[in-house]
Amino acid sequence: MDSQTAIVLFNLGGPDDLASVEPFLVNLFRDREIIQLPGGAALQPLMARLIAKMRGRSVRNNYRWIGGGSPQLRITREQAHALEDRLNAGAGGSHNYRVFIAMRYTRPSAHDALTEIAAAGIRRIVTLTLFPHWSKATTGSSRREFDRTLASPAWQRARFDITHIEHYADNPLYLDAVAATVRSAWNDIPAERRARTVILFSAHGLPQRFIDEGAPYVDHINATRFGVLERLNVPNRQLLAFQSRTGPVKWIGPGTEEVLAELGDAGVADVLIVPLSFVSDHIETLYEVDMLFADAARAAGITGYSRPPALNTLPVFIEALAGLVHDKLGTPVDRRGMGPAWKPEFATAGAA
Numbered sequence: 001m002d003s004q005t006a007i008v009l010f011n012l013g014g015p016d017d018l019a020s021v022e023p024f025l026v027n028l029f030r031d032r033e034i035i036q037l038p039g040g041a042a043l044q045p046l047m048a049r050l051i052a053k054m055r056g057r058s059v060r061n062n063y064r065w066i067g068g069g070s071p072q073l074r075i076t077r078e079q080a081h082a083l084e085d086r087l088n089a090g091a092g093g094s095h096n097y098r099v100f101i102a103m104r105y106t107r108p109s110a111h112d113a114l115t116e117i118a119a120a121g122i123r124r125i126v127t128l129t130l131f132p133h134w135s136k137a138t139t140g141s142s143r144r145e146f147d148r149t150l151a152s153p154a155w156q157r158a159r160f161d162i163t164h165i166e167h168y169a170d171n172p173l174y175l176d177a178v179a180a181t182v183r184s185a186w187n188d189i190p191a192e193r194r195a196r197t198v199i200l201f202s203a204h205g206l207p208q209r210f211i212d213e214g215a216p217y218v219d220h221i222n223a224t225r226f227g228v229l230e231r232l233n234v235p236n237r238q239l240l241a242f243q244s245r246t247g248p249v250k251w252i253g254p255g256t257e258e259v260l261a262e263l264g265d266a267g268v269a270d271v272l273i274v275p276l277s278f279v280s281d282h283i284e285t286l287y288e289v290d291m292l293f294a295d296a297a298r299a300a301g302i303t304g305y306s307r308p309p310a311l312n313t314l315p316v317f318i319e320a321l322a323g324l325v326h327d328k329l330g331t332p333v334d335r336r337g338m339g340p341a342w343k344p345e346f347a348t349a350g351a352a
Contacts, residue, residue, distance in 0.1 A: 004095050006117045007325060008089070008110075009080055010129040013103030014070025014282055019059045020106070027105040033144065034137045066286040075280040075312055076101055076130065081317075082313045086322045097325075098122065104142045110149040114168035118158060125162045126328055128321060130279050132174060133220035134167040135206055136213075165324050168218035170227055173233035173320035179222065180316060181308035182274055186232070189272065193304055197270040198237045198263060200256070201225050202293075204277045204284065205242035208250040218252065221276055226275070243275075243293075244284055257296045263283035264300020271297060273307045279317065281310040 015024040029035055029048035039049040062070055073274060080099040087097035098120065100113040117125060131138040143164065148316060149155065150162075168174050175293060182199075189197055203221045211218060241259040245251040256273075273293065275285050289307055297305040311317040326333045 003096060003118070004122045005101045005126060005325075005329065006085065006113075006122045007080075007097060007119070007125045008117075008125060008127045008146075009076060009083075009101050009115050010101060010127060010131070010146075011072065011076050011101065011103055012131075012138065013106030014072040014143075015106070015318060016073060017069040018060045018063060020069070021063060022052045022056045024105055025055060025059065031105075031141065033136065034141055042166045062283060062287050065291060066283065070282050071286075072280060072282040073101075073103070073106070075282075076103075078313050079130070079280065079318070082318045083321050083325075086318050089323060102127075102146060103143065104138075104145060110142075110146045111152075111154075114149060114155060114158075114160075117160075118155075123160055123162050126165060126325055127162065128165045128324065132167060132171075132224065132275065132279065133169050133217050133277050135215050135217040136210055139166050141273060163328055165328055167168060167216075167220060168320070168324055171221040171320055171324065172227075173316060173323055175224065175231060177311055177314055177317035177320055178274075178276075178308075181311060181314065182232060182272070185272055185306055185308035186234070189270070189304065189306065193270050195236070196236075196268075197272050197304065198239065198268050199229075199234075200259060200263070200271050200273045201238065201240045202243050202256045202289065203240065204243050204272055205245035205251045205255070206252075208252055211252055224276055227340060228239070243288055256293060260293060260296050260302065261300050264297070264302050267301075269302055270304035271302050271306075273305070275307060275310070279311045281312060285310055288343035 013024070017022045026045075026048050029037065029051050030045050032041055032044050037044050037048055039050070079103055082099055084099040087099075088095055096116075100116055101108050102110040102113040127143070129139040129142065131142075132272070134140065143166065150160070179282055186194065186197075201221075206215070206217055221240070225238075229238060239259060241254050241256040242252055243256040245253075245255055260271065273289060275289055285307070294305055325331075325335055
């Protein structure tokens with residue numbers, strides 16, 4: 001239908017089960033635009049397979065700890081369904097929007113999404129990244145793969161009208177959503193321990209060369225961090241660190257585990273760790289933050305360690321995504337029927 005609009009959610013992807021771990025790693029490490037392995041472009045696929053084979057066992061063990069696979073596709077589908085319902089709410093029974101998924105390193109791929117969109121007769125497309133902070137390793141890579149797919153012979157005759165939403169680090173509703181999750185975790189900390197709790201924001205790491213090339217990623221992370229702190233309005237000490245730093249390259253820092261060790265050495269006993277750059281639960285939250293960093297915190301003497309829930313399908317986050325689409329298309333936002341619950345209220349610093 002010409003009147004319909006397709007929304008394509010960009011996400012990284014992850015192995016659905018343990019058997020899918022090595023194929024996922026191969027796809028990840030063969031992306032030379034992001035990871036430049038020794039031997040040049042010609043040897044990159046071979047090197048990717050060797051690294052996937054060497055790292056396969058340990059990575060499988062990590063996924064085994066979180067249930068045997070990544071929940072990212074399931075949660076992304078739930079986000080897609082929630083966004084589609086929200087976009088079509090109040091439309092008088094019409095179904096003007098359909099939401100599709102394009103994972104970067106697993107399926108459904110950009111090709112899969114375009115195949116479904118074309119079969120539905122939809123011509124207008126809005127791509128919407130699930131990475132709020134732009135980097136070439138995430139949204140940039142997904143966008144390039146989407147463009148490469150469009151340039152393939154299969155789509156030469158397609159006449160799609162395409163626009164892109166590539167970041168939203170300072171979007172007010174997105175900030176409201178993150179702050180709401182942090183406030184929820186804050187309120188769960190015993191009242192007598194809140195004043196001494198350090199808020200540690202942990203963002204996904206990037207190679208330093210990406211920042212040197214002009215990537216706005218750290219600026220975007222800080223826009224989110226300070227926007228959340230403004231909404232929280234608490235006087236506590238807060239820090240920024242970076243996680244998921246692997247490989248023999250220079251990474252932006254400091255590392256999250258290093259900061260936890262330093263806090264423990266300084267006598268800090270309570271930390272609220274806030275994962276940034278993630279809008280759903282997956283290996284970086286469920287294993288790295290909840291298990292690996294929790295162990296590091298305990299080893300450092302930190303006895304109070306917690307994190308907020310992930311955004312996942314939090315209504316205000318879905319509302320933020322819907323608002324981004326409406327803003328891009330210049331269409332009105334209908335919030336009838338949402339009630340007061342869509343907009344979180346933030347307690348003051350001394351509230352329970």
